Amino acid sequence: MTDVFEKNYNVADSYKAYKEQLDSYASSSDKLLIPGCNDFSNQHINGSRYDAPTVCAIGLKFLIHLKEKYDHLYEEDGCEYLYHWLYDSALGRKKSFENTLDLYKELNKIFNNDNDGNNVFDKYINKMNKYRCDKIPKIIHLYEEFNKFENEGKSQGAEKKCISTCVELFNSYVNECQEAYDYDFCNKLKIFGEQYNFFIQRVRKCEGEEYLLPPVEKLDAVNIIIIPFSLMFLTSFILPLLYKFTAFGTWLRRLIGKNENILKYINEEANHSLNTYETVNEDSKIRNYNIAYNTS
Structure with missing residues (x-):
């Protein structure tokens, strides 16, 4: 095992810590006094386990906890965990993704404006979508x-x-x-x-x-983009060389020349037929000349 595995192993402890923090805030007998939460209200919280000021205080207390860690990995996973807590515990899974995200953004706004949030979590919250x-x-x-x-x-x-x-x-x-x-x-x-x-x-x-769990073949987003463009570049670079310096070029030129001769012969035959047709029908003044030409 490498040091990377040992570092990643701590992520399991992070998820445990998130739950412990939120459970401790929710079960506290002391009222959580967080600036901006006392008069907080939100239409989506009606009928939920907690009243709006309590949801606000728990959410902001958790965001303050994340900020104090100064660890962007802990912060990003923690922001996603808070979304889950809002949807699952605060709203009882009764509201949509859009409703939950609206509530989240309101809490983040109070965090930024009244609790020195400095917009540190905007980048994580703004990239949340339903699929994610x-x-x-x-x-x-x-x-x-x-x-x-x-x-x-x-x-x-x-x-x-x-x-x-x-x-x-x-x-x-x-x-x-x-x-x-x-x-x-x-x-x-x-x-x-x-x-x-x-x-x-x-x-x-x-x-x-x-x-052991089997390895996950991680999708490489860079290769997904680069490989097709690389093939296009190589194709446009190699084909001219093949055409100019190899037997493939000779064969291709011969094939193109043969096709050009065939086309030339067909055009000559078509012109000859057209001239014959015009000579035979010169005095007839047939009005449907163009139709006959197109049909031939």
Whole structure:
């Protein structure tokens, strides 16, 4: 295992930390006093588990937590996790993606204007779309299952387990990401797979390829763009050389010359036929001359 695997392994801890932070804010008996939230209201929160000021305070408290970490990877994943919390917990899965994102943007605006947000999370929130957000629960679910699997072996005397429910979930998601050519989703799965395999080999000490998650063939967005243009460039560069300096050029010139002779013969025959036709019919003054010409 490389140092990259060990670094990526900490992402599992990040997802755990997100949940712990949000749960602690939601269950706190002390009122969260966050500037801009006391009078906050939003039409989509009506009938949800929390009132609007509480949703605002929890959301902004979490954004403040992310900002204090000074880690862009932790921030980006955390912003996606907060979207999931708003949709799943705050709105009870009763509102649409558009409604949830509208609420999110309102909270981010208060964060920027009243809590020194400095627009640090705009770049993450603005690139959210329905397709991307539909994948967030699947990644979170994988890490939740992994955390359960990890905790199963911590009790004293617990039997060592080398197989978890993550395997079936992971394989189904990999098929989904590859069929949709979803680079971002595939990349997140790749990171999870490396973390999972690190845990299986280094922590659980399970030996055997059958316990490991298969590699994700990450879609290379750069190659998808470059390869077709490279082929076009090579084709336009090589064909003139082949034409000028190889037997292929001789054959092609002979073929073109043969076709030119055929075309020349056909044109001569057509002109001859036309002249004959005009001579024979010169005195007849037939009005449908053009029709006859086009038909021939």
